Amino acid sequence: MTMKTIAIIGAGPAGMEASGSLARLGYHVVLIEKEATVGGHLKNLFQLFPDRRPGKEILTHLVQTIKHPGIQIKVNSEVSEVQKLDNSFALKINEETMNADAVLVTTGFDLYDATEKEEYGYGIYPNVITSADLEQMFHNGKVVTEEGKTPKRVAFIHCVGSRDEKAGNNYCSKVCCVTAVKQAIEIKELLPETEVFCYYMDIRMFGPYYEELYREAQEKWGVMFIRGKLSEASQNMDGSILMKAEDTLAGKPLRMNTDLMVLMAGMVPSASSKKVAQQFKMEEGQNRFFKSADNHYRYNESQQMGVFIAGACVAPMNITDTIANARAAAVKIDEYLKN
Amino acid sequence: MWGFNITKTRAIDFDKNNREPMMEILRLEPSIRVCIACGACTATCTSGNLTPFNIRQLNVFMQRGEYQELKKEMHKCMLCGKCTLVCPRGVNLRHLILKTREVLLNEEPLFAQN
Numbered sequence: 241m242t243m244k245t246i247a248i249i250g251a252g253p254a255g256m257e258a259s260g261s262l263a264r265l266g267y268h269v270v271l272i273e274k275e276a277t278v279g280g281h282l283k284n285l286f287q288l289f290p291d292r293r294p295g296k297e298i299l300t301h302l303v304q305t306i307k308h309p310g311i312q313i314k315v316n317s318e319v320s321e322v323q324k325l326d327n328s329f330a331l332k333i334n335e336e337t338m339n340a341d342a343v344l345v346t347t348g349f350d351l352y353d354a355t356e357k358e359e360y361g362y363g364i365y366p367n368v369i370t371s372a373d374l375e376q377m378f379h380n381g382k383v384v385t386e387e388g389k390t391p392k393r394v395a396f397i398h399c400v401g402s403r404d405e406k407a408g409n410n411y412c413s414k415v416c417c418v419t420a421v422k423q424a425i426e427i428k429e430l431l432p433e434t435e436v437f438c439y440y441m442d443i444r445m446f447g448p449y450y451e452e453l454y455r456e457a458q459e460k461w462g463v464m465f466i467r468g469k470l471s472e473a474s475q476n477m478d479g480s481i482l483m484k485a486e487d488t489l490a491g492k493p494l495r496m497n498t499d500l501m502v503l504m505a506g507m508v509p510s511a512s513s514k515k516v517a518q519q520f521k522m523e524e525g526q527n528r529f530f531k532s533a534d535n536h537y538r539y540n541e542s543q544q545m546g547v548f549i550a551g552a553c554v555a556p557m558n559i560t561d562t563i564a565n566a567r568a569a570a571v572k573i574d575e576y577l578k579n
Numbered sequence: 580m581w582g583f584n585i586t587k588t589r590a591i592d593f594d595k596n597n598r599e600p601m602m603e604i605l606r607l608e609p610s611i612r613v614c615i616a617c618g619a620c621t622a623t624c625t626s627g628n629l630t631p632f633n634i635r636q637l638n639v640f641m642q643r644g645e646y647q648e649l650k651k652e653m654h655k656c657m658l659c660g661k662c663t664l665v666c667p668r669g670v671n672l673r674h675l676i677l678k679t680r681e682v683l684l685n686e687e688p689l690f691a692q693n
Binding site: 443455458459462464467487489490491492493494495496497 | 588589590591592593594605609612613615616635636639640642643645668
């Protein structure tokens, strides 16, 4: 029997973990990444919730996982053409053609473009940043305003581009609530004198020890939570930001100034997912993420025979679930190729 | 009448509010920080069932530095402590109310401070 080949598109956490699992099962894996390095969004994460583990630690582990003789890594590479054969796919990558017995799509997500919510002023007011920008500041070990000052107040705005009909996204991006709580604590650790506020619609702490982290933020760090969606923001003369929202628990409108405003940008299906969906004629769900063959029993199978899906290209997902999901997909691919 | 009255804003102007009393109340009873505004306290409250006294909302006002309503309403609590019994987050509401009265209404402490 000749060794079967699996093409994995996207070398983020899902693609990397699945590569390792499939290689250990004895398959030949070709891991395709459009960027110059593997790791996807994980490269940008300073610390992970809820245990505040450095993102780098997980990345190092995953890099170790894909160091396997059965895995061929192709960076700076994209699938340009797809041809469906009887029981396999012919893929054109960088002018070379390869044959894949199965394809795993792990094209992940893109961050919601926060400039679309113009009323929040991202890209207009320098002291309005996104959670990704703040993560970068944590990497650099310094959180300062545009003017180079230590912020006396930081406000997090939940659900930017999520649960928002006007943004075209009715779904919840799931991980932003706990990310805001994590980042709020990181701000307090770095700058104990800084006041931190979170503006939320609902606090959705879906994972183990997330609720505990939320409680810690309130109890130990004094982070204040205000239930109300920001309606608009404007810039003051000194560069600080005036926020307007309803404090729905008080039943009154509320005005507050902040030195730094952090938008919790949600997850949207990646541009690569869109491209791959066309190439493989895959179906999208109502939320535009990939549609599973069955939400319970065939979660990692697309509607297309031989094409599998895993990670945040299926739905907004955290690192823990992405890794578990990638392994689940590996088992499904193994079953498919054996039968 | 038009031209004679200016309607006062209902909005909470957080930065203009005096937050000293709030900080003092939070220091005396920090457990209110973990409130998730579920409203169990208000639902069980005898005063709240008979009058507009809403302890859940009053504590939100307190944390925003809005004391007008609190000053008007706080005497309605009969200190039965049912709110404290039902709270899922373990907020000591009864003690919080006592301390809020001390700070805002200058009531004498019921017990000597340690």
